[in-house]
Amino acid sequence: MKAENVIEVNGLTKAFGDFKAVNAISFEVKKGEIFGFLGANGAGKTTAIKMLIGISRPTSGEAQVVGYDVFTHPESIKKNIGYMSQRFALYDDLTVNENITFFGGIYGLSRLKIREKRKQLIEELGLEDIANKLVGSLPLGWKQKLSFSVSLFHDPKIVFLDEPTGGVDPITRRQFWEMIYKAADRGTTIFVTTHYMDEAEYCDRVSIMVDGRIEALDTPKKLKQQFEVDSMNDVFLKLARNIE
Amino acid sequence: MGISLRNIDKSYKKHLAVRDISFEVNSGELFGLIGPDGAGKTTIFRILTTLLLPDTGQATVAGFDVVRDYKSIRQSVGYMPGRFSLYQDLTVEENLTFFATIFGTTIEENYDLIKDIYEQIEPFKDRRAGKLSGGMKQKLALSCALIHKPKVLFLDEPTTGVDPVSRKEFWEMLKRLQKRGITILVSTPYMDEAALCDRIALIQDGEILDIDTPEAIVNKFPKTIYNIGANNMYKLILTLQNYEHTYSVFPFGEFVHYTDKRDHFEIKALKSHLESSGLQEVTMSETKANIEDAFMELAKK
Amino acid sequence: MKRFIGFIQKEFYHIFRDKRSLFILFGMPIAQIMLFGFAITNEINNVDIAILDHSKDATTEEIINKISRSKYFSIKQMITRESEIEPTFQKGKIKAVLNFEKDFGKNLIVEESAKIQIITDATDPNTANAITNYINAILQNYQQSINKDIQLDYQIIPETRMVYNAELKSVFMFVPGVMTIILMLVSAMMTSISITREKELGTMEILLVSPLKPFQVIIGKVVPYIFLSIINAAVIVLLSIFIFKMPVEGSLFLLGAESVLFIITSLALGILISTIANTQQSAMMISLMGLMLPVILLSGFIFPISSMPVPLQIISNIIPAKWFIVIIKGIMLKGVGLPYIWKETLILIGMTVFFIVLSIKKYKIRLE
Numbered sequence: 051m052k053a054e055n056v057i058e059v060n061g062l063t064k065a066f067g068d069f070k071a072v073n074a075i076s077f078e079v080k081k082g083e084i085f086g087f088l089g090a091n092g093a094g095k096t097t098a099i100k101m102l103i104g105i106s107r108p109t110s111g112e113a114q115v116v117g118y119d120v121f122t123h124p125e126s127i128k129k130n131i132g133y134m135s136q137r138f139a140l141y142d143d144l145t146v147n148e149n150i151t152f153f154g155g156i157y158g159l160s161r162l163k164i165r166e167k168r169k170q171l172i173e174e175l176g177l178e179d180i181a182n183k184l185v186g187s188l189p190l191g192w193k194q195k196l197s198f199s200v201s202l203f204h205d206p207k208i209v210f211l212d213e214p215t216g217g218v219d220p221i222t223r224r225q226f227w228e229m230i231y232k233a234a235d236r237g238t239t240i241f242v243t244t245h246y247m248d249e250a251e252y253c254d255r256v257s258i259m260v261d262g263r264i265e266a267l268d269t270p271k272k273l274k275q276q277f278e279v280d281s282m283n284d285v286f287l288k289l290a291r292n293i294e
Numbered sequence: 295m296g297i298s299l300r301n302i303d304k305s306y307k308k309h310l311a312v313r314d315i316s317f318e319v320n321s322g323e324l325f326g327l328i329g330p331d332g333a334g335k336t337t338i339f340r341i342l343t344t345l346l347l348p349d350t351g352q353a354t355v356a357g358f359d360v361v362r363d364y365k366s367i368r369q370s371v372g373y374m375p376g377r378f379s380l381y382q383d384l385t386v387e388e389n390l391t392f393f394a395t396i397f398g399t400t401i402e403e404n405y406d407l408i409k410d411i412y413e414q415i416e417p418f419k420d421r422r423a424g425k426l427s428g429g430m431k432q433k434l435a436l437s438c439a440l441i442h443k444p445k446v447l448f449l450d451e452p453t454t455g456v457d458p459v460s461r462k463e464f465w466e467m468l469k470r471l472q473k474r475g476i477t478i479l480v481s482t483p484y485m486d487e488a489a490l491c492d493r494i495a496l497i498q499d500g501e502i503l504d505i506d507t508p509e510a511i512v513n514k515f516p517k518t519i520y521n522i523g524a525n526n527m528y529k530l531i532l533t534l535q536n537y538e539h540t541y542s543v544f545p546f547g548e549f550v551h552y553t554d555k556r557d558h559f560e561i562k563a564l565k566s567h568l569e570s571s572g573l574q575e576v577t578m579s580e581t582k583a584n585i586e587d588a589f590m591e592l593a594k595k
Numbered sequence: 596m597k598r599f600i601g602f603i604q605k606e607f608y609h610i611f612r613d614k615r616s617l618f619i620l621f622g623m624p625i626a627q628i629m630l631f632g633f634a635i636t637n638e639i640n641n642v643d644i645a646i647l648d649h650s651k652d653a654t655t656e657e658i659i660n661k662i663s664r665s666k667y668f669s670i671k672q673m674i675t676r677e678s679e680i681e682p683t684f685q686k687g688k689i690k691a692v693l694n695f696e697k698d699f700g701k702n703l704i705v706e707e708s709a710k711i712q713i714i715t716d717a718t719d720p721n722t723a724n725a726i727t728n729y730i731n732a733i734l735q736n737y738q739q740s741i742n743k744d745i746q747l748d749y750q751i752i753p754e755t756r757m758v759y760n761a762e763l764k765s766v767f768m769f770v771p772g773v774m775t776i777i778l779m780l781v782s783a784m785m786t787s788i789s790i791t792r793e794k795e796l797g798t799m800e801i802l803l804v805s806p807l808k809p810f811q812v813i814i815g816k817v818v819p820y821i822f823l824s825i826i827n828a829a830v831i832v833l834l835s836i837f838i839f840k841m842p843v844e845g846s847l848f849l850l851g852a853e854s855v856l857f858i859i860t861s862l863a864l865g866i867l868i869s870t871i872a873n874t875q876q877s878a879m880m881i882s883l884m885g886l887m888l889p890v891i892l893l894s895g896f897i898f899p900i901s902s903m904p905v906p907l908q909i910i911s912n913i914i915p916a917k918w919f920i921v922i923i924k925g926i927m928l929k930g931v932g933l934p935y936i937w938k939e940t941l942i943l944i945g946m947t948v949f950f951i952v953l954s955i956k957k958y959k960i961r962l963e
Contacts, residue, residue: 090457219330231528395601
């Protein structure tokens with residue numbers, strides 16, 4: 051029985067003039083998978099993600115996210131995915147409650163549903179004491195965790211995480227990944243980019259982009275075997291050196 | 295040509311950024327300030343580069359007091375602030391020329407110092423800095439900080455947001471610079487880079503957790519760590535979290551680092567417990583702690 | 596010294612590589628002058644009027660001819676009844692109605708007085724006033740011509756001359772004002788934006804941790820804008836002289852010198868703003884709201900200061916632009932020399948020194 055594919059990409063390309071930022075990439079992401087999307091800065095990761103979440107129009111190729119075509123139904127894609135990035139986070143001058151309510155509204159949830167889920171979220175994260183504090187006053191780790199939960203608020207099939215743990219302390223980073231595991235366990239697909247190579251190991255499968263192309267795509271275990279190294283960090287280094 | 299801080303406190307708007315910071319950096323040392331965002335690393339850097347006044351305490355850089363002799367410090371240190379502040383609309387060469395000029399020198403005069411760094415970006419010397427990749431910006435910013443041959447170099451999170459390959463290259467460059475006798479103070483949130491320093495200070499929430507060589511810090515780790523692997527990482531973590539004897543369980547790549555509350559225990563017993571919980575392909579082996587383990591243990595207290 | 600030159604060189608790079616600031620620096624001034632010069636005018640030309648002539652005799656005909664021959668008025672409609680007056684105005688095109696009473700000519704000779712009603716659309720009071728005055732002048736003229744043979748014992752013959760701006764060309768009023776605004780805008784706003792940009796990008800940190808002294812940074816930021824503002828001022832003056840035929844009666848050298856002084860005043864203000872603002876946006880807002888608006892409203896540029904309530908008149912004294920407008924109008928239109936404007940010049944110098952001293956005091960050598 052084939053697991054349902056939440057993302058299907060075939061020959062996807064984004065060109066700016068002659069320069070191909072993303073050069074005919076192809077891959078699938080299965081439901082409930084934790085998929086690591088890695089690559090150096092400038093390799094084309096961000097451009098690729100922008101196409102997948104429906105905010106950038108591809109030049110050619112095909113791609114479907116949560117069943118919708120990125121060319122014809124980008125708006126439907128946006129409504130059915132979650133997104134969290136370091137840059138886009140929460141509003142510092144609104145309280146925890148206000149932020150949750152606001153984003154709930156943006157995702158189109160009814161007021162009743164928002165209230166219900168908000169209560170649930172706060173309980174789960176243990177935020178009862180700070181629910182009425184301004185988000186700006188929270189430590190970074192809390193903000194990240196809250197941000198992640200908010201991106202899942204409308205129960206999307208897949209959530210895109212753009213370097214979600216940058217700069218966060220090691221304990222919080224791991225707590226964050228436990229939250230990711232939990233969400234994946236419940237059937238949410240996770241599409242994550244990161245610069246922490248040990249986090250690459252937490253993924254079910256990893257793809258590495260170099261200069262617009264996908265140069266490696268497999269489970270961390272198999273990649274380490276393939277490149278005869280012990281860690282994803284070394285896979286990355288070896289891959290970069292091979293290309294040069 | 296060293297750095298020293300004694301009982302430094304600094305608050306912003308009622309928020310205590312750093313408290314009672316004291317440490318020394320010896321001349322010619324490569325010293326790492328290791329900690330996550332918000333730990334206080336940038337505050338310490340700004341105090342040492344005379345951009346902020348400490349509330350209490352003393353600090354000196356190359357023998358100069360940061361408050362009284364700030365002008366002397368400003369003339370003789372190299373500083374690379376976060377986000378590699380470069381002039382985006384000037385080219386690589388123009389940026390370098392500018393920084394050389396305001397320090398009263400020329401690119402040629404100290405070129406040997408930056409040669410192996412600058413060579414990598416020289417092909418792009420007419421490109422605007424804003425159009426460089428993260429790794430190249432990093433190299434340019436380092437070159438600009440070095441061009442006047444400073445005796446002390448301050449690098450505030452130079453590898454943040456940069457890919458692993460560039461990070462590795464960067465640290466190799468730092469090691470080479472250190473051989474020339476430059477004192478280097480680097481801050482980073484990446485624990486694996488800590489191992490490359492001569493000595494490190496672990497910092498979290500404005501307080502120093504420990505200061506020592508990386509090996510010493512790791513050796514101080516009070517417990518034995520076991521690498522445990524299984525077919526389902528999440529289930530493994532949950533099972534161990536619910537285990538009565540667990541002291542700590544943290545994912546580390548493909549394994550989990552596990553420490554037990556007891557000083558001695560039967561590995562086989564734990565293994566069968568895990569297998570009976572439904573986990574397969576369970577592996578267990580003793581392993582050495584690393585900086586991150588040490589950090590998390592110290593931060594818990 | 597070499598450091599300083601290196602710094603100035605960098606500033607020029609920034610200016611010429613940023614298309615937006617180039618546009619503000621050069622495009623805007625020219626656009627503004629053209630706009631004010633050509634499009635906006637206080638004069639009246641070919642104003643549409645209507646005539647209600649109850650007499651229809653030789654006298655009214657002569658007066659009407661005189662009016663229609665003047666370039667100021669264009670007779671668009673002849674109406675026949677009082678009740679048509681209001682609807683005519685409401686349609687909007689007609690700005691004035693002349694109402695000649697019945698038996699106008701006969702009354703003039705027999706009763707020695709005849710009545711004309713001048714009704715103007717005062718929704719634009721300035722124009723209405725002008726229209727009334729012009730019509731009155733034409734009527735006076737006619738009156739004098741028919742009274743040539745009659746000697747009155749005591750006559751007061753007013754002779755009006757509009758000194759320094761005989762044709763009442765509004766462009767003469769606007770050019771000094773626009774020049775002031777542009778110099779102030781370009782110098783103050785651009786300087787403050789330039790300095791706050793360094794703060795925003797974080798490069799200010801590196802500049803501070805370097806041998807560059809604070810005053811070198813400030814002067815270095817300011818020098819390019821002095822050059823560019825002088826060029827702007829020159830362009831504006833040239834445009835005024837050659838396109839608008841505005842005379843410059845006084846010494847061009849003095850004009851230049853005073854302009855440079857005002858430029859420096861504005862630059863000092865820009866530096867002061869940059870010590871308060873932390874982002875480019877707030878620098879721009881403060882420049883626009885805190886400088887432009889008061890300057891436009893209170894400097895005498897559009898609204899005469901003497902007509903303002905006294906408290907505002909007092910406030911207008913602290914606006915440097917006010918003094919500069921007096922100075923340029925003096926030099927350009929009246930042709931006066933330093934002896935007449937030394938007081939204003941001294942005030943400007945004093946203000947400049949004040950701003951500079953204040954900026955130096957407020958300039959932060961540290962980050963907080």
